[in-house]
Amino acid sequence: xxxxxxxxxxxxxxxxxxxxxxxxxxxxxxxxxxxxxxxxxxxxxxxxxxxxxxxxxxxxxxxxxxxxxxxxxxxxxxxxxxxxxxxxxxxxxxxxxxxxxxxxxxxxxxxxxxxxxxxxxxxxxxxxxxxxxxxxxxxxxxxxxxxxxxxxxxxxxxxxxxxxxxxxxxxxxxxxxxxxxxxxxxxxxxxxxxxxxxxxxxxxxxxxxxxxxxxxxxxxxxxxxxxxxxxxxxxxxxxxxxxxxxxxxxxxxxxxxxxxxxxxxxxxxxxxxxxxxxxxxxxxxxxxxxxxxxxxxxxxxxxxxxxxxxxxxxxxxxxxxxxxxxxxxxxxxxxxxxxxxxxxxxxxxxxxxxxxxxxxxxxxxxxxxxxxxxxxxxxxxxxxxxxxxxxxxxxxxxxxxxxxxxxxxxxxxxxxxxxxxxxxxxxxxxxxxxxxxxxxxxxxxxxx
Amino acid sequence: xxxxxxxxxxxxxxxxxxxxxxxxxxxxxxxxxxxxxxxxxxxxxxxxxxxxxxxxxxxxxxxxxxxxxxxxxxxxxxxxxxxxxxxxxxxxxxxxxxxxxxxxxxxxxxxxxxxxxxxxxxxxxxxxxxxxxxxxxxxxxxxxxxxxxxxxxxxxxxxxxxxxxxxxxxxxxxxxxxxxxxxxxxxxxxxxxxxxxxxxxxxxxxxxxxxxxxxxxxxxxxxxxxxxxxxxxxxxxxxxxxxxxxxxxxxxxxxxxxxxxxxxxxxxxxxxxxxxxxxxxxxxxxxxxxxxxxxxxxxxxxxxxxxxxxxxxxxxxxxxxxxxxxxxxxxxxxxxxxxxxxxxxxxxxxxxxxxxxxxxxxxxxxxxxxxxxxxxxxxxxxxxxxxx
Numbered sequence: 001x002x003x004x005x006x007x008x009x010x011x012x013x014x015x016x017x018x019x020x021x022x023x024x025x026x027x028x029x030x031x032x033x034x035x036x037x038x039x040x041x042x043x044x045x046x047x048x049x050x051x052x053x054x055x056x057x058x059x060x061x062x063x064x065x066x067x068x069x070x071x072x073x074x075x076x077x078x079x080x081x082x083x084x085x086x087x088x089x090x091x092x093x094x095x096x097x098x099x100x101x102x103x104x105x106x107x108x109x110x111x112x113x114x115x116x117x118x119x120x121x122x123x124x125x126x127x128x129x130x131x132x133x134x135x136x137x138x139x140x141x142x143x144x145x146x147x148x149x150x151x152x153x154x155x156x157x158x159x160x161x162x163x164x165x166x167x168x169x170x171x172x173x174x175x176x177x178x179x180x181x182x183x184x185x186x187x188x189x190x191x192x193x194x195x196x197x198x199x200x201x202x203x204x205x206x207x208x209x210x211x212x213x214x215x216x217x218x219x220x221x222x223x224x225x226x227x228x229x230x231x232x233x234x235x236x237x238x239x240x241x242x243x244x245x246x247x248x249x250x251x252x253x254x255x256x257x258x259x260x261x262x263x264x265x266x267x268x269x270x271x272x273x274x275x276x277x278x279x280x281x282x283x284x285x286x287x288x289x290x291x292x293x294x295x296x297x298x299x300x301x302x303x304x305x306x307x308x309x310x311x312x313x314x315x316x317x318x319x320x321x322x323x324x325x326x327x328x329x330x331x332x333x334x335x336x337x338x339x340x341x342x343x344x345x346x347x348x349x350x351x352x353x354x355x356x357x358x359x360x361x362x363x364x365x366x367x368x369x370x371x372x373x374x375x376x377x378x379x380x381x382x383x384x385x386x387x388x389x390x391x392x393x394x395x396x397x398x399x400x401x402x403x404x405x406x407x408x409x410x411x412x413x414x415x416x417x418x419x420x421x422x423x424x425x426x427x428x429x430x431x432x433x434x435x436x437x438x439x440x441x442x443x444x445x446x447x448x
Numbered sequence: 449x450x451x452x453x454x455x456x457x458x459x460x461x462x463x464x465x466x467x468x469x470x471x472x473x474x475x476x477x478x479x480x481x482x483x484x485x486x487x488x489x490x491x492x493x494x495x496x497x498x499x500x501x502x503x504x505x506x507x508x509x510x511x512x513x514x515x516x517x518x519x520x521x522x523x524x525x526x527x528x529x530x531x532x533x534x535x536x537x538x539x540x541x542x543x544x545x546x547x548x549x550x551x552x553x554x555x556x557x558x559x560x561x562x563x564x565x566x567x568x569x570x571x572x573x574x575x576x577x578x579x580x581x582x583x584x585x586x587x588x589x590x591x592x593x594x595x596x597x598x599x600x601x602x603x604x605x606x607x608x609x610x611x612x613x614x615x616x617x618x619x620x621x622x623x624x625x626x627x628x629x630x631x632x633x634x635x636x637x638x639x640x641x642x643x644x645x646x647x648x649x650x651x652x653x654x655x656x657x658x659x660x661x662x663x664x665x666x667x668x669x670x671x672x673x674x675x676x677x678x679x680x681x682x683x684x685x686x687x688x689x690x691x692x693x694x695x696x697x698x699x700x701x702x703x704x705x706x707x708x709x710x711x712x713x714x715x716x717x718x719x720x721x722x723x724x725x726x727x728x729x730x731x732x733x734x735x736x737x738x739x740x741x742x743x744x745x746x747x748x749x750x751x752x753x754x755x756x757x758x759x760x761x762x763x764x765x766x767x768x769x770x771x772x773x774x775x776x777x778x779x780x781x782x783x784x785x786x787x788x789x790x791x792x793x794x795x796x797x798x799x800x801x802x803x804x805x806x807x808x809x810x811x812x813x814x815x816x817x818x819x820x821x822x823x824x825x826x827x828x829x830x831x832x833x834x835x836x
Contacts, residue, residue, distance in 0.1 A: 056782035109753045111782055116597040116708040124488035124704075125747055128631075142596040146706060149599060153621065153630070172599075211586050212595030240586055241595055440602055442619070 039369055040155050041131045048103040048368065050075070050355070051110065051132030053123050053147060054161070058114035059242050059268040060139035062302050063347040067137055067161050068109060069340055070348035074355035077335070078105045085335040086356060089328040089384040094363035101362055108132060114139065116146035123147050127156050133368055134159060134358050136351060139267075141165030141214035148177035155446040157370050159354035162347040164266075164298055166217035169398035170437025175444060176370065178377055178392065180357065180399045181350045184218040185432055187297045187317040190403040190425035192225030194315065199260065199293055201230040206258035208249055208273060210265050211238040218264040222297050226262075234258040239265070239273070246273040250280050259287035261294045270296060271306035278310040299406055302345045304418035311408030311418065318404045320349045320386050321419055329386040343416050353385045357392075371444040389427070395434035397441070403430050461650050464732065469643045472497075476632065484744055487631045491703045492743045494638035495696045498645045500723045500735035502692020505652060506685050507721070508730035511665035515570045516557070516577025517720045520550040520690040522584060522712035524697025526591070529598045529707045536608035537622045539629055539637070539702040543695060550694020551687050558686035562679060565668065574714060581712040597708035622702050634703040641699060642736075645692060650732060652688070661685055693720075722788075726795055728804030737803050745788045752780035 043049070052071040055064035076082045080097030087095050099105050108130040110122030119138070126132040135151055136159040138144040144163035151158035152174040160168060160179040164187070169179050195203075205226055209215040215238070223233050234256050239249050250273070253261055261282060265273050277283075277294055285292040296303075299316030322333045322343035332352060336344040344352070357377065365372040378394035387401035406419040457465070471478075475493060479485035484493075503517055524546035531542040561572040584592040592598055600619050609620070622629040629637055652658045663671050664678050671678050701707055710716070719742060727738025757773045757780070764772060779787045799805045 057785075107755075108751065109781070111750050115710045116706060117710060120704060120706065121488060121492070121747060122751070125486065125751060128488055129483065129486035130751075146597055146599070146708075149619070149706070150704070153619070167596075211589075238586065240582075442602075 041127065041133050043103055043131075043133060043368060046103055047106045048100055049130055049132050050105060050107045050358075051123065051126030051130065051135045052107055052351075053110045053112050053119060053126065053135055053137040055114045055139050055143075056111040060114050060266075062306075063139040063162055063267065063300070063345065064112070064137075066302065066345045066348040067139065067351040070336070070344060070352040071107065071109075071136065071355060073336060073339060074352045075105050075107050076339075078356070078359050082339070083335050084331075086328050086332050086352070086385055089331050090356060090360070091382065091384045093360060095356065095360055100359045101366070101368065105359070112138060112140075112143050112147075114143060116143055119143045119147050120150050123150055124154075127154050132156065136354055136358070137161045138163055139347060140212075141168055142212045144168050144179075145172045145213060148172065148174050152176045152442055152446065155370055157358065157373060159358050161351045161354065163214070164218065165214040166221065166437055167213050167439075169396045169439075170217075171439040172213075173396050173398075173437075173439045173441055175374060175397075175441040176446075178354070178357075178397045180354050180390075180392075182317075182319050182401070182403055182430070183398065184214070184221040184297070186403050186430040187218070188221035188225035189430040189432075190405055190423075191222070191295070191297055191315065191317045192229060193425075193429075194405045194423055195226065195295065196229040198315065200290075203229075203231045203260050203290070203293075204234050204258045204288065205231050205260045205262050206234045206253050206256055207236040207262045207264060208246070208253075209236060209238050210241050210269060212241055214266070215241075215264045218297055219262075222262055222264065222295075231260070239269075241269060243269065244272060246276050247280070249273075250277050250282070253277075253282065254280070254285075257288070259290050259292055261292070263294065263296050264298075265296070266298055266300075267303065268306065270298075270303050274307050274314075275310050299408075299419060300346050301343075301416065301418055302347070304408060305415070312410050314408045315422070316406055316408075318346055318406050318419065320346045321404055321406060321421060322349075323417065323419075323421065324386060326384075326386060326388070328384045332386060349386060356385070357382070374444060393434060396437075396439070398434075400427050400431055402427050457650065458654065461654060465643075465647055465650060468646055468733065472639050472642055473636070475639070476635070482744070482748070484748060487635050488703075489743065489747050490635045491638050491699075492747070493740050494635060494642045495699045495703070496723065496739040496743055497642045497736040498638075498699070499693055499696040499720060500727065500739040501642075501645055501649050501732075502689040502696070503720050504689075504724050504730065504735040505649060505661075505692070506689040507724055508735070509653070509658060509661035509665060510682050510685050512562070512565065512682060512686070513570045513721065514561075514573045514686070514689075515714070515717050515721065516573035516575075516580075517689070517693050518712050518714070518716035519557070519577040519580040520554055520693035521697040521700070521716065522580065522707070522709070523550045523553050524694035525701045525707035525711055526584070526598060526697075527694070528698040528701035529600070529705055530591075532600060532606070532622060532701070532705055533604040534607065536606060537620045538608075539622050539624055539698075541608075542622070542702060543698040546694045546698030546701070547691045548694075550697065551691040554687045554690025554694075555683070558683050558690070562682050562686060574717070577712060577717050578714055581709055581714070584709040584712055592707070592709060595709060597706050600705050622705055629702050630704075638699050638703065641695060645695070646732070646736075653732060657681070657684075722792060724802075726792060726802055728802030731802070731804040734802050734804040741791075741803070742788065745784055745791075749780050749784035749787055750782070752777075754781075756780075 054067045055061055077085045077087050079099055108126050110126055112119035123135050134157045138161045141163040144160045145168055148158045158177045162181055164183055166184050207219050209219040219236055237249055263273050282292050294314055296314055296316040299318045304311045333343050361373045361376040362368055365376040377392050380392045383389045390399050390401040392399055403425045404421050405423040407422050409418055409420045412418055475490050476485050507513055527546040527549045528542040531545045535541055557576045561569055627633050660681050668678055723738035723742050724735045726741060728734025754777055757776055761769050761772050
């Protein structure tokens with residue numbers, strides 16, 4: 001390159017670049033600087049910001065959209081708009097419909113893309129830029145664990161949404177992370193006995209498992225539960241998340257000598273693998289002199305909708321179903337239905353409840369100071385939120401409550417009536433010792 | 449090249465470097481009005497800036513379009529996190545290992561892929577990157593922890609740290625001799641590497657080696673006929689740009705100690721190509737601008753939801769407001785890809801040389817067409833061909 005004297009021309013390069021950025025779009029956002037306060041994002045104005053981090057794209061996007069609806073509803077109810085939903089049925093409740101501690105609730109949203117990196121980036125954006133005091137959401141355990149770790153570092157409370165892996169409140173539990181949703185161990189413990197009653201104690205099971213933290217723990221829990229019945233595990237095969245085509249995994253099942261297929265899949269993966277298993281004629285087969293059966297340990301109505309007729313008669317477990325008749329569930333279904341025109345999914349339910357529980361804990365603690373709020377949540381017992389009497393266990397921040405065993409309905413009365421509750425398994429049957437999964441919660445206080 | 453030779457720069461290059469440094473270091477100030485002056489995004493600006501400049505050494509100078517650069521980013525990240533786990537939370541050893549390992553990896557992939565050129569080269573690199581992704585995603589799960597991603601754990605050995613520092617409660621944070629590498633200090637740490645990387649690129653652009661690479665881009669056959677063996681040159685460029693990507697991956701792990709397989713996915717590789725083309729292939733500053741634009745869209749546009757839009761258009765009458773919000777909400781939130789796609793199409797159609805061409809056109813417009821042959825010549829000099 002030749003030497004040139006017109007130095008300023010480069011300055012114009014950068015001016016040009018700046019102009020480019022301006023035309024690209026001016027952000028209607030204001031920075032709140034986070035200096036000189038006792039804890040991160042202490043609310044100073046008359047509002048408090050919550051961050052909702054859900055998958056808006058990718059294979060769990062349906063769940064994410066429903067979670068976001070529930071969050072919006074929860075914020076409405078907290079601010080005293082709408083019919084109040086579960087605010088009226090929650091016991092004990094310190095919520096008055098006057099925001100949280102007198103501050104109006106505002107919220108920001110982000111897209112996790114069901115990727116750990118993207119989820120952490122958007123959580124960081126909500127914490128560092130938008131001043132979010134609490135993060136909630138997620139529809140994949142991998143993402144939930146990644147975001148939970150981040151929240152511990154940042155000193156921001158994470159109220160996990162739909163995450164079912166044992167690790168979330170087991171090996172990877174964190175002081176700042178809380179989970180209302182049930183986990184794989186509970187699914188196994190609830191489903192096991194029902195499987196024994198329905199299909200007998202002499203069965204050979206074949207597992208197809210989503211290859212990440214949730215799938216691994218789900219498979220382990222189902223294996224333990226079924227082997228305790230006397231079943232034999234023929235083989236366990238890991239499948240990549242978002243595979244789309246599962247035929248190469250289903251073909252070997254036919255000649256494996258197995259008579260039960262356990263699908264440890266979720267979201268669109270489960271819809272695809274189940275549909276293909278049915279198309280391969282697995283359900284019409286006889287193996288070892290018995291009818292071949294398929295089991296889907298984690299069921300959700302959204303997935304059932306996707307799988308259509310294929311789910312008829314299939315057993316699984318779920319955290320909550322909209323057809324429950326208790327006052328809390330009814331109130332929630334009513335206000336959700338009034339706003340959106342269809343019943344909520346279990347993902348929506350858990351996110352709604354988590355938001356209310358956080359708000360209630362702040363009220364009871366009398367402060368937004370995270371360590372105080374954490375202490376208020378630890379060991380908290382409550383009722384009237386759709387699952388009966390529930391407890392947030394202090395040792396691992398896992399909620400303990402009844403678990404539903406459901407069956408794909410044979411004669412649905414409406415397009416939403418897809419799951420029949422077979423059994424409400426009492427809490428005592430799914431409880432376990434917090435130490436079996438290891439892990440360490442970590443400190444209450446974190447440096448900022 | 450002697451010591452002085454390395455540091456003697458043309459005045460123009462020196463001015464560029466100084467202004468570039470000022471702009472980068474002042475990011476926290478001038479990004480304020482754009483709502484982007486928060487540590488995480490600024491760290492990303494610096495890191496993806498490094499990645500894009502590194503990619504530009506290969507694509508911009510030699511014209512070899514690698515579609516698998518994310519693999520080196522991933523290798524850098526995994527190496528850095530493992531260094532954290534095994535040795536020390538200090539970022540320096542992590543970065544050294546990240547750069548070395550991704551360089552070796554690039555040597556391996558480059559050695560095979562560079563036997564072909566043009567589209568075949570691109571497909572080969574894409575194939576290798578996709579292989580690495582699948583390895584990280586499922587086969588090498590014990591090393592990479594699969595889809596969950598590799599994270600620090602309280603029980604990690606950290607042999608160097610445990611010799612000098614007492615164990616604290618909770619997970620450790622990467623720190624540079626006591627300075628924690630999150631937040632603003634983390635950004636400045638990355639920014640210094642960005643400026644350093646920019647400086648090295650400048651030197652490469654101005655060196656005979658850079659000339660050689662440009663020669664390969666304009667006509668490799670002719671270069672071969674004149675007696676040059678071009679492959680060592682392309683391989684060197686490939687390895688250098690792989691090391692840049694490894695550095696970027698390492699820095700990602702330094703500012704946020706987690707490594708996931710999705711960093712290696714083909715979409716991540718494609719994003720790097722987009723950044724470079726959007727900014728201006730073969731220009732010094734262009735790729736950095738492209739990287740910043742894409743990261744800005746990804747982080748800021750995706751965060752707008754309807755309530756933000758209602759605030760923004762609140763001044764409009766009710767009916768109009770509803771309509772405008774409805775219309776714009778398609779392009780923000782989960783629709784940010786749509787906006788990015790539109791911008792990309794517009795840039796490629798009207799400004800094939802990227803944002804930098806747009807800048808040049810504006811300057812020629814303001815300085816007038818006549819009596820400006822000198823400037824025009826310069827523009828032609830730095831003008832580069834769009835993607836092949």
